[in-house]
Amino acid sequence: MPMSFAPLAALENTAEFLPRHIGIAAADEAHMLSVVGAASRRALIDATVPRSIARSRPMELPAPASEAQALAELKAMAAKNQVLKSFIGQGYYGTHTPGVILRNVLENPAWYTAYTPYQAEISQGRMEALINFQTMVCDLTAMQIANASMLDEATAAAEAMALAKRSVKSQSQRFIVSGDTHPQTIEVIQTRAAPFGIEVVVTASPQAWADALDGDYFAALAQYPASSGRIDDLRADVTKVHARQAAFIAAADLLALTLITPPGEWGADIVVGCTQRFGMPMGAGGPHAAYMACRDEFKRSLPGRLVGVSVDAHGDPAYRLALQTREQHIRREKATSNICTAQVLPAVVASMYAVYHGPMGLQRIAQRVASFTAVLAQGLAQLGVKVRAQGCFDTLYLETDEATELIANSAVSAGVNLRNHSNNALSIALDETTTRADIALLWQIFAAEGQTLPTFEAFERGVKPLIPAALRRTSTYLTHPVFNTHHSETAMLRYIRQLSDKDLALDRSMIPLGSCTMKLNATSEMIPITWPEFAHIHPFAPADQLQGYHELDAQLRAWLCEATGYAAVSLQPNAGSQGEYAGLLAIKAYHDAQGASHRHICLIPASAHGTNPASAQMAGMEVVVTACDARGNVDMADLQAKCEQYSQHLACVMITYPSTHGVFEAQVKELCALVHQHGGRVYVDGANMNALVGLAAPGEFGGDVSHLNLHKTFCIPHGGGGPGVGPVCVVADLAPYLPGHATAGRESGVGAVSAAPLGNAAVLPISWMYIRMMGAVGLQQATEIAILSANYISARLKKHYPTLYAGGTDNSGHVAHECILDLRAFKDSSGVMAEDVAKRLMDYGFHAPTLSFPVPNTLMVEPTESESLHEIDRFIDAMIAIRAEIAQIENGTWPQDNNPLKNAPHTAASLLEDDWDRPYSRALAAYPVAALRQHKYWSPVGRVDNVYGDRNLFCSCLPVHSND
The missing domain is CATH 3.40.640.10 (Type I PLP-dependent aspartate aminotransferase-like (Major domain))
Incomplete structure (x- = not known):
């Protein structure tokens, strides 16, 4: 048969990224819907999400772009940044990321897709x-x-x-x-x-x-x-x-x-x-x-x-x-x-930098910086520049008087940024990347016309450092072998691989953590973070050199406003916790501006994320806990009583939506109206935004403030526990109280909440790429598939592990994007705790779901939209197999203190021991399902003793004898 071609429009598919991000194909979706008992995805959503909170209009976002198109657009935006040689200092310096660390840590999904190491x-x-x-x-x-x-x-x-x-x-x-x-x-x-x-x-x-x-x-x-x-x-x-x-x-x-x-x-x-x-x-x-x-x-x-x-x-x-x-x-x-x-991923980079260079390498880098600083100072003195007499390491302070602006502008024209102080002075900070050519250029910038420039030849025999003799270090450091072993690239490469092989990250298997949204961190999203135009620019460079970043910031804020229904967003908070804090500061500043400084009570439901009360306390508020009902919803009667009791002093309520229990609470609009009636503001924790994007917007259904987690819903990877970005989103009358940054010329009513005006700016391109490639339809589909996947898990496991809380518009028992599996009955029937199931899952090759939060002895599961049906079924099969193992304990086949769950995880070394005194086989311990024989992750250690660790606190590298 002759080959037939599709229409040209179909061949030019710019939405090609969507099926790469979403792991569920059309046939899979039909099967999952049949298991859930829904006629269609639309029917499932209608039965799950309250109609009262449905969006008033679709999100207005650009049509989805292909990966290549989005990268090209972002590259053009990045080109608007001007990357000048920075001598600003002020805590930020040029550095060389060793290639072996750049490629094998910073750009390696084995490191950047890992979760916080709560499962040791x-x-x-x-x-x-x-x-x-x-x-x-x-x-x-x-x-x-x-x-x-x-x-x-x-x-x-x-x-x-x-x-x-x-x-x-x-x-x-x-x-x-x-x-x-x-x-x-x-x-x-x-x-x-x-x-x-x-x-x-x-x-x-x-x-x-x-x-x-x-x-x-x-x-x-x-x-x-x-x-x-x-x-x-x-x-x-x-x-x-x-x-x-x-x-x-x-x-x-x-x-x-x-x-x-x-x-x-x-x-x-x-x-x-x-x-x-x-x-x-x-x-x-x-x-x-x-x-x-x-x-x-x-x-x-x-x-x-x-x-x-x-x-x-x-x-x-x-x-x-x-x-x-x-x-x-x-x-x-x-x-x-x-x-x-x-900031785990950057901490790993820094530690690997120290391992790679070792004490002598670091000292050489530092001595070179200090020597160049002394050479620069002597040369400037020869040119008649007033270098303030002081002991220093890398930074010179120059008294430039009325010539300050002229010199600073000349430097910019020469491709150099100096730090301009407010008192007619400049400073120059050198770093690892400084070269002889840089020093020569700096001399040239400060030389008068026709003045003879200093030369390096005069300094070849060395210079006297500017570090005061009385303050020079004499003690040793980094003496542990780990800092004195891996100095060749071969050794370093193998050390990095050795460590990554011990970990279980998203590149190996599904990480079904409830509330943490461990979804795909696509390669195309990650590529731009190391582009020089984004990576090598100082946060306090002149604003006209940051035009690409400002355009990125403006576009991303506008898109997030569309997603949330809010009027304004700040991207400065560099963690979700910081976003919470900034949002509460905005509420407090608003009340203060209204002459209502006495409003200091923050109502928080008992089910709320633990960061909520901590943030409220740090913002100077007094926390009052409100009750939840038997289904995990906010107890509206108790909330009303608390609102009336504290009406004159009510600052705000903090809720998570969907709730921390994984349910869309139908009365959320009534809740918001009640709090507003008593003069309070409503803070909607955005941790569960992956269940809302495209379907509902907190800024529309009554929220005044939300923080988002770009490292959850918007695809910035968790990096082993950081980096994160926690934008704070507000309604119009709170916009004047978003974080500012006087150092960058943007003051506000609450001040700065992070060191840099744009926070963790270098990872913002990740979320920009995600939204640009998905478009409004794609983002909504991601939300709907996340809800479908969670309900599929709940439905398939309900005979084995009941879902603790469920809701639905018709009491259908549906959940939002996550479900809480109730394991509490096993404590009495078998002695098995949720932690035992979490550890046994490691033998099956899975990271555990969220353990004992928000309810003790439960597991909170969130599959996300990125996982395939095959992987979801593999997880379900593991959980069913573990339930069968619990049954073996319940019927007395295995004792409560000696069984595969209590002894998990099983290491390869333990299985090779001569004495095997356990009532189950080594094969069952290692390969509880047949597929593991083809693809097996081995835990490097057995179950860790938490009590021993706290009683014998030791927090530095192991002594050499401990590694033998």
Whole structure:
């Protein structure tokens, strides 16, 4: 037969990305609908989503583009950025990402698609990398303990302020900050301090700093080296601070600490900073891994995540997240931090950078920077430039007086950005990427016409460094073998592969985590993040050099407004928790502006995400918990009673929609109207937005504020626990209270919530690409398929594990995009807990669903729209097989304390032991279903002992003998 051709329009299919993102084909969909008992996808949606909240109109988004077309459009946008050579400094520096790390970590889905390592046994690789990070920070700062990364240096400094406040004996409400601290850090500290009534005193000069330290305060913070480059001897200041029972905080540069005396050696209590210059591009501000280190006495109040060493069921060392009860989803309104997400992927990059270069390599890089700085200073002095006399590492402060603007403009014309201070001065910060040609160009920029330029020949025999002799480091660091072994590319490549092989990420199998939306992070979405036009630009470069980023920001905000129904969006929050916090600050600022500062009560249902009460507390609100009914819905009677009780003081209510129980609550519009009637605002947590896009918009059905998780619904990968982006979306009258950034010339009523004006700007192209390739129809289809997949799992498993909460417009028992499997009865019938099922799933090659949240001893499952029917069925089959194993315990075939669930996960080493004293076969332990014989993931460790890990807290690299 002759070949027939389709119409040309069909051949030019620009929606080609849609079936690549959505894993369910048409035939699969028909089968799934028959299992669910719905005549069509439309019928399922109508029976699941309340008609009262349906969108008033479709989203107005561009028609979907092909992958190639979208990449071309984004490339044209990126070209509008001007990537000049940056000597701005201010916490952001040029760096070389080693190719072996760029390709095999930053661009590798084995690393960027991983989830937060709450399931320790299948996260040993990334946790070893984080232990390396913690050890690196402890060694370079000379502090006893460090956490596994924070969001950015500015928020780390603000968290250090809070840590000091709850840890010292001083009862003062005053916090002293050196005026020579990075301006963005000061801004975020001021934002964070205001709700707590903390007075931030920013000193204008060294003398003002000295005078302030003679006063009353609970802590003091200084940049080391200072933002202008000066290296101060802070030892006497620390003594003065401690005499007042206060804490001393240092914001320190890790590369500088390879050469200068570390804060731990001169008495600092807390040290914070950023690891950006350890291999992560500037990216217009992020993502970058900040760090926090502290004295041992503060460790149990240390915010963020902490990776510790415990032992597994076989007595072998194993990594785990330590002190997990500190996390805000456990402590709720008693939490002292709402840091729910870290910057794990950038932290891994930084730790691998240290592993690859080792102590001698880092020292060589630092010595080269310091030497070039000294050469530049001498050459500028020869040219008659007023270089401020000061000890320094990488930054020179130049007194340029009335010539400041002229020189700065000349520099830009020459392709160079300098830092322009507000007092007729410029500074120049050098970094790893600085070359001899750069130094020569800088001399040329500052030389008068006809003036003879300095030459490098005069400095070939070396120069005297500008680091004060009394502050030069003499102690060793990074002595562990891991930092002294993998220096060839072959060795490094194999080390990275060795660690990634220990982990279970989305590149291996479905990660069915409820509320966490582990969906496809498409390659085309990821490609642009390392484009030079996005990666190598300073966040505080002149605005006209960031036109591509500003266009990206504007388009993405407009599209998110379409998706949510809100009037305005800020992309500055660099985590979902930060988006929550910013939204609550906006509500608080609005009430203050209306003369209603007394409105401080935040109503939160008992089922809410744990970040909600933590964020409210940090925003200066008082949390009042409201009840839920037997079906998991907000108890409207109790909510009404609370609204009436606190009417005069009601600030807001925080709800999650669909609910944390995975149900569309029919009365949500009535709830919003009730709160508005009492003068409060409605915060709709956007964590479950993957069930709403295209179907309903919070800004239409009564929400005033929402945060989104771009690392969930909009495809930015989780990266092992970060990076994230948490845009805050608001209605029109709250728009003036979105986060601003005075350092970038955009002030607002609430201030800055992250160090960079655009937050984690470098990953915004991922969400832009996703929306551009999906279009409005594609985004809505993704939502509908996510709902179908969740209902399919619930329907197929209901005979084995009842779904705890269900709803539907006709009480059909449908769920939203996730379902909660009820395992509580097994505790009495077999001794099996949800955790045992989670660990046994590892033997089947799956990451566990969300464990015991929001209801203890349950599993919350979210398949997402990206998983194929084959993979969903594979998960269902595993769960059914595990139910059969539970039955073997229930009928007495296996004892309650010795069975495949209690002993899971099974390691290869345990199966090869000579003595096998278990009442089931080795084959059942390893291959409970036949398909695993062809495709098997082996857990590298047995079940980790959580109690032992907390009682024997150890949070740095294992001693050499432990690795034997």
